[in-house]
Every structure is written in C-alpha cells, then in structure tokens.
Amino acid sequence: MLNLERLRILDAVARHGSVSGAADGLHVTTSAVSQQLAKLEREAGQPLLAKNGRGVRLTDAGRLLADHAARILSQVEIAQSDLEAQRGxxxxxxxxxxxxxxxxxxxxxxxxxxxxxxxxxxxxxxxxxxxxxxxxxxxxxxxxxxxxxxxxxxxxxxxxxxxxxxxDDIADIAVPAGHPLAGASDVELEAFAQDEWITWPEGEFCREWLMFTLGGKGFEPRIAHVAGEHPTQMALIAAGLGVGVAPRLGRGPIPDGVRVVTVRDALRxxxxxxxxxxxxxxxxxxxxxxxxxxxxxGREGAPGDAGPEGAPEGTGLGGATG
Structure with missing residues (x-):
C-alpha cells in the first residue's frame, strides 16, 4: 500500500526539482525527505530517483508515480474542501x-x-x-x-x-519638483523619452513591463538607478536623479521634492x-x-459586481465562468 504522506513528498520533489527544495517547501529536513523516499521506493518496488550530477532526477517510474501523486493529492484537497464547506x-x-x-x-x-x-x-x-x-x-x-x-x-x-x-491600480510618473513637466497633467509617455529612469531590479516583472511599454512608444529608457524598494526610488527622484513609475496602491505621502504626473493613456x-x-x-x-x-x-478601477472570473468551469467563488 502506497503511503499518502510519502506520495506528498514525491510530489514536492517533482514540483521543486530537488530534495532540498522539497524539504524547504515542506519545512522538514533533507534527511527526512530522503528517508521517506527510500521507504516509498521499497513500497513501489523500483527506483524512483536517479543521480543527476550533484542532484537527482525522477526515473520513468518516479515521474509516473509523481503524476499519479499530484492527482491523488488534488482529490484529497477537494475532499477536505468539501468537508469544510459542509461544516460551513x-x-x-x-x-x-x-x-x-x-x-x-x-x-x-x-x-x-x-x-x-x-x-x-x-x-x-x-x-x-x-x-x-x-x-x-x-x-x-x-x-x-x-x-x-x-x-x-x-x-x-x-x-x-x-x-x-x-x-485596477493606476500608476503615475513621479518626477523631481524642478522637472519641466512637474506641474503638468495628462502627459504622453513619449514626453519622458530624454529622461533618465529609476526603476526596479532587472528580472522583475514590473521592470520588464516598463522596458516593453516604453519600447512600444518608440524609445528605450536610459536606466540610471535601480532600487527594489519604493521609498528608495522616491528618494532618488526627490534628489533630482531621474523619473520613475509611481503606482497609487500603497504609495503613501509623496515626499518633498517629488511631483506626480498623470499619464494620458492611464497605466493600469x-x-x-x-x-x-x-x-x-x-x-x-x-x-x-x-x-x-x-x-x-471602493477603489478607482474596481470591477463592480461582475463577480469572480478566470476560474476553470464549475469553480470559482460564487460560481465562476471559464
């Protein structure tokens, strides 16, 4: 009989791609994961993992069993959800x-x-x-x-x-107080083509979006400074070192020395x-x-009473559509 908790560990190895990743995800030691996998291999009667350089990979049998484990654990989750729903x-x-x-x-x-x-x-x-x-x-x-x-x-x-x-959260452009467009509103993005930009670290989704969006406007932004924290970006802008994107959600008070400019075609x-x-x-x-x-x-850009969306057919809170 295959043990459910050991199947959960195999599923974690498949999802995380390593024994150490599975251990971190399950909040247990790598030794505990290895021991449980060894027991699961004895239950299955064949190897489930093979060495792959300094790590491991799933064997064909391991991949087959991991696929079954994912479906079994999904059914367990559904059962638990149904029990909780019945209890209410x-x-x-x-x-x-x-x-x-x-x-x-x-x-x-x-x-x-x-x-x-x-x-x-x-x-x-x-x-x-x-x-x-x-x-x-x-x-x-x-x-x-x-x-x-x-x-x-x-x-x-x-x-x-x-x-x-x-x-929907609207984003403005934050500029130094002395910027020529500091008092303007409803400005086209192209107006900032000659500015230096302060933005998120490379590889972050919002940084990729900025490069994609400004590239679509016909110019590549000159990235002068990079900061992951919004207050740091604002401090750099206040010092007159460039312009940046300033989403309204969680923005807080605008620092002295910074002005925000509304973009004509709203950045959402x-x-x-x-x-x-x-x-x-x-x-x-x-x-x-x-x-x-x-x-x-109550926020600008709220979807109203349309309800949930994007869930698979037959799921979603309150009855979602596909």
Whole structure:
C-alpha cells in the first residue's frame, strides 16, 4: 500500500526539482525527505530517483508515480474542501501573500477585517513578488496570493488555478519638483523619452513591463538607478536623479521634492486574487477572497459586481465562468 504522506513528498520533489527544495517547501529536513523516499521506493518496488550530477532526477517510474501523486493529492484537497464547506465554519489556518505595494496598501485592512469577522481563523501573511506568489500557490505553500499584471502585459496563469479580479491600480510618473513637466497633467509617455529612469531590479516583472511599454512608444529608457524598494526610488527622484513609475496602491505621502504626473493613456495594473481550484469550496478561502474584494470595491478601477472570473468551469467563488 502506497503511503499518502510519502506520495506528498514525491510530489514536492517533482514540483521543486530537488530534495532540498522539497524539504524547504515542506519545512522538514533533507534527511527526512530522503528517508521517506527510500521507504516509498521499497513500497513501489523500483527506483524512483536517479543521480543527476550533484542532484537527482525522477526515473520513468518516479515521474509516473509523481503524476499519479499530484492527482491523488488534488482529490484529497477537494475532499477536505468539501468537508469544510459542509461544516460551513471559517476556522483553521490560512496562508496568504501579496506583492509589496499590496502588502502595504491592501493587506493590513483585510487581515484586520478577517480577524474581526472570523476570530477562529489563524492567518499567516507574507510579502512576495507576484510570480513568487503564483509559485507558492501552485506548490501548495500558500492558500491565496494577491498578484498583478499590467494592462498591456498579462501574466500567464498555470492550469488548475482560479482567480478573482479585485481592482485596477493606476500608476503615475513621479518626477523631481524642478522637472519641466512637474506641474503638468495628462502627459504622453513619449514626453519622458530624454529622461533618465529609476526603476526596479532587472528580472522583475514590473521592470520588464516598463522596458516593453516604453519600447512600444518608440524609445528605450536610459536606466540610471535601480532600487527594489519604493521609498528608495522616491528618494532618488526627490534628489533630482531621474523619473520613475509611481503606482497609487500603497504609495503613501509623496515626499518633498517629488511631483506626480498623470499619464494620458492611464497605466493600469490589474490586481487579483488567485487560489487552487481544487480548494475552491474551503470557507476560509472564500472568506479571504471576499474580504480582498470588499477592500478593493471602493477603489478607482474596481470591477463592480461582475463577480469572480478566470476560474476553470464549475469553480470559482460564487460560481465562476471559464
């Protein structure tokens, strides 16, 4: 008889690509993972892992069993969701992440509302970039993630995910107070073609979006300074060292020496919640997504009462469409 917890470990190895990655994801030691995999190999009667340089790879039998394990664990998740739905109480634990400006400008109020409405729900939150949040939900390390994409650069979503649109966040251009366009409004992006830019580190989704967007306007931005933290970007702009993108969500007070300029064709970030479709009926996830939606309802760019979207057919809170 194959052991369910050992199948869970094999599934983690397949998803993370290594024994150490699986151990980190499951919050156990690499030794514990190796021991359980050795026992699973004895249960299966054939090798499931093979050495691959300094790491390991799944054998054909290992890949076959890992595929079955993923389906079995998905069914277990659905069963647990159905049991929780039948009980109807928002209790237990919930793990949620949000990208940095949402972690600052959205999540605190949502977490406070959940604590007030559902005191028996223990919520653990963390700040993660959107792509890391997606990976966390896929791996099962997170229950819900608040993620984003841009109006002209959507993010690919893995299979088996459900999502709900929360609101659109508008971004302005932040310029030094002495910039020629500091007092302007409704400005075309092309007006900043000769400026130096302060932006996110290379490889981050928002940095890639900026390069893609400005390239589409016919110019390549001159990146003068790079900073991952928004306050650092603002400080550099205040010092007169360049211009940058300033999303409104979580922005806080504009520092002295900085002005924000509205772009004629608004730069919009789509903000939405994602979760695994096989956990769709869990009351804790329903409560969290509803709280996120309510928090975004009063914002400019909120989707109104359209309800959840983008979930696989037959799933999604409140009845999503495909």
């Amino acid at each position: 109480r928002v209790v237990g634990g919930l793990r949620i992440s949000a990208f940095p400006t949402a972690a600052r400008g959205l999540l605190p109020g949502v977490l406070a509302a959940l604590r007030s409405a559902h005191p028996q729900l223990a919520v653990c939150s963390q700040e993660l970039e959107g792509e890391d949040g997606v990976r966390g939900v896929v791996r099962g390390d997170l229950d819900v993630a608040v993620v984003l994409d841009w109006y002209n650069k959507p993010t690919a979503m893995p299979e088996g995910m459900a999502k709900r649109a929360l609101f 970030r789509h903000v939405y919640a994602i979760w695994r479709a096989d956990a769709d009926r869990r009351p804790s996830i329903r409560a969290a997504v509803d709280a996120l939606y309510a928090a975004g309802a």
